[in-house]
Amino acid sequence: MNISQTATETGLSAKTIRYYESIGLISQTRRKTNGYRDYEATDLKQLKFLCRARDFGFSIEDCRVLLSLYQNPERKSAEVHELVEKKLQDVDQRIRELQSMRSLLDKLISDCPNDTQPECAIIDSMAGREPLANINTGNLPAKLTGHEANG
Amino acid sequence: MNISQTATETGLSAKTIRYYESIGLISQTRRKTNGYRDYEATDLKQLKFLCRARDFGFSIEDCRVLLSLYQNPERKSAEVHELVEKKLQDVDQRIRELQSMRSLLDKLISDCPNDTQPECAIIDSMAGREPLANINTGNLPAKLTGHEANG
DNA sequence: TGTAAACCTTACACCTGGAGTAAGGTCAAG
DNA sequence: CTTGACCTTACTCCAGGTGTAAGGTTTACA
Structure with missing residues (x-):
């Protein structure tokens, strides 16, 4: 079977x-x-296996190991288990990082007046300034007072 | 100030x-x-700003825009708000993807015997086979019966 | 004065996981 | 015979830098 058909399958x-x-x-x-x-049937199986493993988020190097386990009839399921467990922890770690980033962004958004004026808590925050703290716009919403509760 | 000290600061x-x-x-x-x-003070401010923006997850191209807003005293805070809002949505999307991946991995792990035998639901699943379905090991736990509920 | 360490410079290769493109060979249909 | 679809290798490019090489400069110390 040619590569194009193999790709499709x-x-x-x-x-x-x-x-x-x-x-x-x-x-x-x-x-x-x-x-x-x-390509023939066994090649297709191997490639499908790789496609799924990549979908599960495994790196190419992980896939090398998974493939060798896949092809080794004397593997111990605990070895596979360990690899997947490690991957799960990686994913958890990345989720935590993104959630942390998310809450920072969310806070930025809620502090920004979102209007036609240049005063912007987002810019201030990224510039290392106290967000809006020293700017007397005279009409700051009360939500800014909730700021210190999140440190 | 030399680049090394600038980097530190x-x-x-x-x-x-x-x-x-x-x-x-x-x-x-x-x-x-x-x-x-x-480098002098204004350069340091700019670089610190970039460092923070990158920490917030903004791409280099995002940073280009943020920096120009940072340096433009006639900016409208709504422009900044929109950019950050978009970024937040990106982060949310990535979190959802990772959570989906996480639940798949979690299921794989719970289906794997995690022992010294080669039979492994993880391998089976990635190979496209019914996990453990046709393997008569004789001592499979009941949790396997719950499998078809997830098709 | 010598010299070694620590700093600076540019330029290039390398990382992940492929995608895009070029230049050319092959095959099947009309 | 030509057209189009397929195949081949080889090269560059993407983000966002990091590593390394080869060389110039500055500073500290003997």
Whole structure:
């Protein structure tokens, strides 16, 4: 089977399949007499496996390990478990970081007057100034007083 | 002030500062007679601003816009507000994606026996097989019966 | 005065995980 | 015979820098 059909069936692009071969994630593909790559059922399984593993968020290097476990009938499920557990912790860590960032952004937004004036708590905050603290606009909403509760 | 001290004070690396100059995020830096870059107070403020904006998750291109707003005394706070609002939505989207990935990983983990045997629901799942479905190990826990509820 | 360390400069390669493009060979249909 | 779809390799490019090389400058110390 040619690479294009293989791409369609595995969910990867032809480009990606060639790339995986070039970095040794999959082994050199058998060629037809015309030089075209020729894939068969076991190759398709392997590539589908890789596509799913990538969808699960595993890096290429993780995939190398997962693939070797996939192909090793003497694997211990605990080895796989450990790898996935580690990945889960990575994902949790990234979620926490993003949530932290999210709450910072949310605070910026709620402090910004969102009008046609240049005074902006967002700019002030990023500039390291006290947001709006020393600017006497005379009509600051009360929400600014809730500021210190979030330090 | 030399670049090294500037890096220390702004929270960026010297490498990063040169990089920002090379891509035009900051303008060409004044040089001393020996060719060394020479930074002063306003440069430090600008670089600190960039460091914070990056910490908030803004891309370099976002930073270009934020910096121009920062330096424009006729800005409207609503413009800044909109940019930050958009960023917040991006972050929310990424959090949702990661949470979705997280729940998939979590399910994989709970389905894996985590022992010394090769039978592994994680591998099966990534291989596109029914996890453990056709494997008669004889001692599968009841949790596997709950599997079809998630198709 | 010598010299070694610590600083500075530019320029290039490298990282992830591919995507885009060029230049050319092959194959099937009309 | 040509057209278009497919295939090949090889190269560049993306973000946002980091690492390293090769060399110039400055400072401290003996």
